Amino acid sequence: MRKLLIALVIVAGLVALGWWWSRPQPLVVRLLEVERGPVEALVANTRAGTLKSCRRSHLSFETGGQVGELLIGEGQRVLKGEVLMRLRQDEQQARLAEAEARLNGLRNQRQQRCLQAGLDRRDLQRLSRLAERKLVADDRLDQAGTRSRLAQLACDASESQIHEAEAGLALHRALLEQTSLRAPFAGIVAEINGELGEYITPSPPGIPTPPAVDLIDDSCLYVQAPIDEVDVSRVHLGLPVRISLDAYRDQHFAGEVSRIAPFVQELEKQARTVDIEVRFAEVPPGLALLTGYSADVEVLLERKRDALRIPTESLLEGQRVLRYDAEAGVLREVTVHTGLGNWRWTEVLDGLEAGTQILASLDQETLGDGVAVIPQAATESAP
Numbered sequence: 001m002r003k004l005l006i007a008l009v010i011v012a013g014l015v016a017l018g019w020w021w022s023r024p025q026p027l028v029v030r031l032l033e034v035e036r037g038p039v040e041a042l043v044a045n046t047r048a049g050t051l052k053s054c055r056r057s058h059l060s061f062e063t064g065g066q067v068g069e070l071l072i073g074e075g076q077r078v079l080k081g082e083v084l085m086r087l088r089q090d091e092q093q094a095r096l097a098e099a100e101a102r103l104n105g106l107r108n109q110r111q112q113r114c115l116q117a118g119l120d121r122r123d124l125q126r127l128s129r130l131a132e133r134k135l136v137a138d139d140r141l142d143q144a145g146t147r148s149r150l151a152q153l154a155c156d157a158s159e160s161q162i163h164e165a166e167a168g169l170a171l172h173r174a175l176l177e178q179t180s181l182r183a184p185f186a187g188i189v190a191e192i193n194g195e196l197g198e199y200i201t202p203s204p205p206g207i208p209t210p211p212a213v214d215l216i217d218d219s220c221l222y223v224q225a226p227i228d229e230v231d232v233s234r235v236h237l238g239l240p241v242r243i244s245l246d247a248y249r250d251q252h253f254a255g256e257v258s259r260i261a262p263f264v265q266e267l268e269k270q271a272r273t274v275d276i277e278v279r280f281a282e283v284p285p286g287l288a289l290l291t292g293y294s295a296d297v298e299v300l301l302e303r304k305r306d307a308l309r310i311p312t313e314s315l316l317e318g319q320r321v322l323r324y325d326a327e328a329g330v331l332r333e334v335t336v337h338t339g340l341g342n343w344r345w346t347e348v349l350d351g352l353e354a355g356t357q358i359l360a361s362l363d364q365e366t367l368g369d370g371v372a373v374i375p376q377a378a379t380e381s382a383p
Contacts, residue, residue, distance in 0.1 A: 334351055
């Protein structure tokens with residue numbers, strides 16, 4: 001009997017030892033404390049936005065011709081009205097000189113005719129006084145009157161010819177000006193399509209061709225970005241925006257909504273979007289922003305500066321989180337009531353208190369209510 005009891009004790013010890021070695025081991029998890037901080041309600045773009053210039057002109061000549069002067073280079077800054085490129089002007093300058101010479105000749109001719117008209121008018125007045133005294137025959141007075149009127153008509157006709165010549169001169173000056181390509185605004189030359197001596201042909205109707213000069217005004221920039229159609233009703237002009245650029249990942253720029261497109265884009269049938277435009281509040285000096293940069297925007301709808309918050313990634317479906325029970329060493333499922341939120345932070349209105357430790361993220365599938373865990377040596381806190 002004694003041997004049997006000893007055997008039972010040994011078997012029980014072995015069973016207990018086996019259970020001890022085979023029991024589920026507590027999982028090491030990363031916890032964080034529920035804290036207070038800012039929480040924002042945001043609307044973000046669904047696809048990458050694009051940095052654009054407020055003014056960008058693809059400049060071309062109205063007429064064809066051979067490039068006679070190329071006065072700028074790509075990347076060069078130019079002033080408003082500055083000549084960028086000229087076509088050969090030999091023919092236009094010759095026609096302009098011809099028109100100027102013709103105008104000068106007509107002006108001289110008018111002066112001669114009008115002087116003659118004045119002379120004939122004074123002669124008529126003199127003969128009229130003599131005719132009153134019956135010292136001049138009537139036919140001579142009639143001839144003098146006819147001559148005076150004809151001279152005045154010739155003077156008046158010269159004036160009309162001069163107006164016509166001045167209009168022709170203005171036309172030739174306009175045609176000459178069309179051979180010069182000028183900057184409509186101050187900016188930077190992005191691209192040049194044309195070499196010295198090369199013949200340039202204007203675009204036929206309906207057939208686009210590369211512009212002679214692509215000019216960008218980089219002093220005024222904005223971001224165009226698409227947002228989901230379900231969010232557009234919450235966005236209005238003037239809302240503050242946080243802008244981020246892929247080229248400057250560690251920086252954010254302040255801006256505001258400056259335009260909302262009046263129609264919905266159908267580029268993606270299952271995710272229709274509305275384009276918004278965002279102007280920069282201020283661009284840091286010395287920062288080179290290039291049009292075409294990809295950009296993201298976050299439109300700030302509402303903000304609470306001191307809200308009880310948790311990382312959004314710590315939320316389970318049904319507004320639940322896993323709270324750490326330090327006494328039992330296990331996770332406890334807790335239902336919370338949430339307020340504002342975005343993909344980073346969610347406001348907690350009820351269900352948790354500041355300082356409570358919760359599971360930081362749900363990247364381990366086996367975690368759940370009642371699971372034994374061991375916190376990491378240093379509990380991470382939210383920034």
